[in-house]
Amino acid sequence: MNSCLSITITGQNGNTFSFDAPLNADCTVADKAQAATVFPVVGGYNLEAARVEDLVIEGNKEENVALNGCRGGGIFLYRGFGTTIRGCVVRNYNGDGISFQQSNDVLVEDCASEGNAGLGLHPGSGSQRPVVRGCIARNNGEDGLFLCWRVRHGVFEKNLLENNGRYGVSIGHKDTDNLLQENKVRDNGEDGIFFRNETEGMAGHRNRLEGNVIENNGRQGDAAGIRVRGETRDLVFRNNIIRDTRPIEARKQLVGIRIEEDAGEVTLEGNQIEAKTKVDDRRKPKPHDRS
Numbered sequence: 267m268n269s270c271l272s273i274t275i276t277g278q279n280g281n282t283f284s285f286d287a288p289l290n291a292d293c294t295v296a297d298k299a300q301a302a303t304v305f306p307v308v309g310g311y312n313l314e315a316a317r318v319e320d321l322v323i324e325g326n327k328e329e330n331v332a333l334n335g336c337r338g339g340g341i342f343l344y345r346g347f348g349t350t351i352r353g354c355v356v357r358n359y360n361g362d363g364i365s366f367q368q369s370n371d372v373l374v375e376d377c378a379s380e381g382n383a384g385l386g387l388h389p390g391s392g393s394q395r396p397v398v399r400g401c402i403a404r405n406n407g408e409d410g411l412f413l414c415w416r417v418r419h420g421v422f423e424k425n426l427l428e429n430n431g432r433y434g435v436s437i438g439h440k441d442t443d444n445l446l447q448e449n450k451v452r453d454n455g456e457d458g459i460f461f462r463n464e465t466e467g468m469a470g471h472r473n474r475l476e477g478n479v480i481e482n483n484g485r486q487g488d489a490a491g492i493r494v495r496g497e498t499r500d501l502v503f504r505n506n507i508i509r510d511t512r513p514i515e516a517r518k519q520l521v522g523i524r525i526e527e528d529a530g531e532v533t534l535e536g537n538q539i540e541a542k543t544k545v546d547d548r549r550k551p552k553p554h555d556r557s
Contacts, residue, residue, distance in 0.1 A: 304331045306342035307359065313346040318354060325359030327383045335362030335388045336414070340379070343369045350375070357381050363406065367391035367414075378402040386430060390414025402426045409433045410454065413441040413470070420444040429453045434483060437470040438462025438496070447476040451483070457493040458483040458508075458519065466497035466530075474502040481509045484518030490546070491539075492523045499530025509540035521546045 277284040293299035307323045310316055323340045333339070340356030343349055343366035355378045356363040363379025365388040366372050372393060378401065379386040386403025389396045391414060403410035403425070410427030413420075413436065427434040427449060434451035437444070438461060451458040458480040461470055480491040491508035494501065508522040522539035524546045525532055539545065 306338040315348045320353045323356045327360035333361040339365035370394040385412045386410045392416040396420040415439045417441040433460040435459040441470040455486040461494045463495040469498040490521040490524035505536040
């Protein structure tokens with residue numbers, strides 16, 4: 267059931283069942299609601315200062331039902347405040363590798379999320395002040411790092427985000443005031459770092475990208491190293507290296523930084539854009555732009 271986090275059936279009367287917790291939304295036949303025995307491999311709910319360390323989690327995505335990453339993952343936290351996840355590996359899970367929701371002050375360090383069907387690393391649902399450091403997200407079916415709803419004041423540094431099916435990093439849905447620094451974002455299916463197409467009230471404002479290497483993205487077609495969509499504003503891109511090092515005929519990351527027409531102010535300082543890539547600024551003229 268996608269509408270709930272974790273429930274147990276406590277009784278049955280014919281086709282009517284009772285649960286130990288309420289559902290968080292309506293589940294109707296018309297909406298093709300389903301029930302399945304599916305759960306995180308490691309799940310933590312309503313925790314404080316817990317630690318998950320030095321585990322290897324081997325999923326079996328070919329044989330298991332998919333689980334939405336807002337409800338589960340290879341490692342999953344819901345309201346897991348101040349939790350540390352360190353030195354863990356999650357592989358081949360039919361969903362997200364590591365996901366934490368409504369969980370403030372989480373540290374994810376020196377972990378690997380590889381070959382999972384969904385997202386590699388998925389902080390979301392109002393998780394404040396996360397730190398994701400020294401992690402690897404590679405060969406996942408969707409994005410390497412996905413900032414979901416209201417991820418704010420986070421630090422994402424020294425991570426390797428490579429060969430994922432969609433974006434290396436995706437930001438939007440009120441994800442504001444985050445710092446992404448010294449990451450390597452390469453060989454992903456579409457754009458390297460992607461700011462989603464949001465209205466001004468929903469966009470990922472005031473994020474900083476500093477000292478990242480963004481290269482060789484766009485395996486599925488022409489892409490940008492960094493792409494800014496929607497009414498996103500007050501971004502700072504500083505001292506990043508953006509390039510495509512593949513042979514000319516194989517290059518797909520043809521634009522270094524693409525700023526689309528509805529975007530607000532973007533500050534560009536000290537970036538190196540190499541190998542015939544460029545800045546593609548499509549914005550409507552606005553006062554005070556410094557790009």
